[in-house]
Amino acid sequence: MGKTMRSLLQILTFVLVVLIIASPAAAQDEGMYRIKSADNLYIYVHENNDLTMQITVLPDGNISYPLVGSLYVDGLTTVGLQDALTAKLKQYLQNPVVVVTISSQTSYKVYVLGEINKPGVYPYESNNRLTDYLALAGGTTPQANLKECYVYPKNNWDQGEIYNLKDLFEEEDFTINITLQPDDTILMKRKPDFFLDEWAEIAQLVGVIVGSVTLYFVATR
Structure with missing residues (x-):
């Protein structure tokens, strides 16, 4: 097989691989999609099996890639990552x-x-803090005990940390506003004396009403 034919076959093979990888079903409009943590990427380097990998x-938000090392990719498009890798690999490949x-x-x-207004599951975003997720969930209810905000790591309900949000909001202790990790759970507890406070207010209101009615009857006699 001549050298020209071999080169032509290599080019055709490369084009075929690119078309398969970048087919509409696989691409999913990747030109606009922004890479984020936990995404699985397929990186193909032409004629280099050692650098072609999942x-x-x-x-x-980082990946660890041969020759390149650690590279921050969170927020890049696939085209942006291609350009970044190409620029770095030019130091080693022609x-x-x-x-x-x-x-x-x-x-x-x-x-x-x-005790959250919109409890639920929210997408993890790197660098999002405790208050970011509380805001996404609509904030806390009036029954929430701001002194006891529990944060549990993934699948570990014995290792929860307690954060006093009152110190964060009133004393501006920003060390409490921690950065969340993937699959963390935030749990807002109820005030322990909430029902007692409610009944105390009701009893006080009833007392005022009874007193007013009593004064009315006394005054109209």
Whole structure:
């Protein structure tokens, strides 16, 4: 087989691989999609099996890639990542050709439960803090005990940390406003004396009404 024919076959093979990888079903409008933590990426480097691989974006938004090391990719498009990898690989390879596609989107979650206006499951975003997720969930209810906001790591209900939101809001202790981790759970507890306070207010109101009625009858006699 002549050299020209061999080169032509290599080019055709590369084009075929790119078309398969970037088919409409696989692409899912990747030109607009922004890479995020937990996404699975397929990185193809033409004629280099050692650099062609499946890779998962870490919770901190980085990937670890041969020759490149740690690279922050959170927020990049696939085209943006291709350009970044191509620029870095040029230090080691001659005219590297890189294709990046999204293999699957596996989103981390944060669970916001308890005395919350909109309890539920919310998408994890790197660098989002405790107050960010409380705001997404509509804030706390009047029954919430702001002195006891529990944060539990993934699948570990014995390792919860307690945060006093009163100190955060009133004393401006921003060390309490922690950065959440993937699959953390926020649990807002109810005030322990909430029902007693409610009944105390009702009893006080009843007392005022009874007193007013008594004064009315005394005055009209």
